[in-house]
Amino acid sequence: MMSAGSGSPSRQRSTNNGPVSDAGFVLDVRSFGRRPGTMRELHRTATEHERLGLDLIAIPANAEVELDLQLQAVSEGVLVTGTASGPTAGECSRCLEPFTDHVDIHLTELFAYPDSTTEQTTTDDEAYRMVDDLIDLEPVILDAIGLELPLQPLCTPDCAGLCPECGVRMAIAGSDHGHEILDPRWAKLASFGSDAPGTGDPAEGSTNPNHPAASASDDAESRSENLEEK
Template sequence: MTQSRLDPRDPFVVDTRPLGRQPGSMRTVNRIVNVPEAFATPMASIPEGAEIELDLRLEAVMEGVLVTGTVRGRMTAECSRCLDPLSEDLEASYQELFRYPSDSSEGTGDEDTDEDADDEDYYLEGDLLGLEPVVRDAVVLALPLSPLCGPDCPGLCPECGVKLAEAGPDHGHGERIDPRWEALRKIAEDPGER
């Protein structure tokens, strides 16, 4: 048996020995863990060190251990229109099969023979499974690509950058015409001149 690279003291590592590799056995796990490094997109993240809650259901199946879970945490972001900071609760669900190590070395011939397909699978290391990449993927996919402070946020003035929500209805910069269109403006104002 190979030595596991996973540290059993890591909060993202789960010991599956209580399942006993008996198909049909099940157990639940609930943990509060700290994010080791930010789970982030360009405009939103669960910052490094933030607490997240993991609710897990582990089920032994013929091929390995099926993990069904939910992760809850507090995301921080900035509004994609006005750049105000915001913070909201985030919940993401995931389901992943962690295959028994023997499945990766013993092929039956009727399974996928493509090596790239095996790279996408997760495997138990001994009796341990590492959830960090699965949780990271679930959180990053659940983070908004364009977070908003409100659905009707008007954003920033493209001329001066002031927040339009605070600028008032009389905010304006006068009509600026691109000098390249000046000749057309003159024609439109005095159509008799040609």
């Protein structure tokens, strides 16, 4: 799930609220004068005041985002291409540890002129619009970062996660970490063996007349007596 502001559709942010000045993620293209072929390069550091991204990983609030863009006027609007780069902060989906990283977002978006054919034949969800010759890049970055960031981020590609028995991080548990797991089908037998008297020597039970060892001994003596009588 992406997060930014109130959660309203990102493509409508420019058309509903309208950017106010040439700063941050807002670009002023009035100097283009709707002349196709007019081009300008832009390098800017913008501060994002809201968290942009997914539940487990995002560009954090108040982070600096580097913009490296090319703006080109075309017949239907202004084509914006380039990259937006910024730090990310997240939580590993395996071991649940916080970690930081970096993301590069590649942008290629057309911002339609008011009353252009593109503006008249598309909906707000299909194309971005310009407002008063200003371009708001924030909804573009919001849409792009949702596709760029992983749904299940990892602190390292080979993260082993947590021990399923005790919950310790396997990265710090050591190679000899393990647990003796007793098959529940034998658990009661193990308990019975530990509670039974004696050392387990069959001869120990020979003093009990009902013990198999005692019965065998009595049978042997009886056969010996019968032989002597004969």
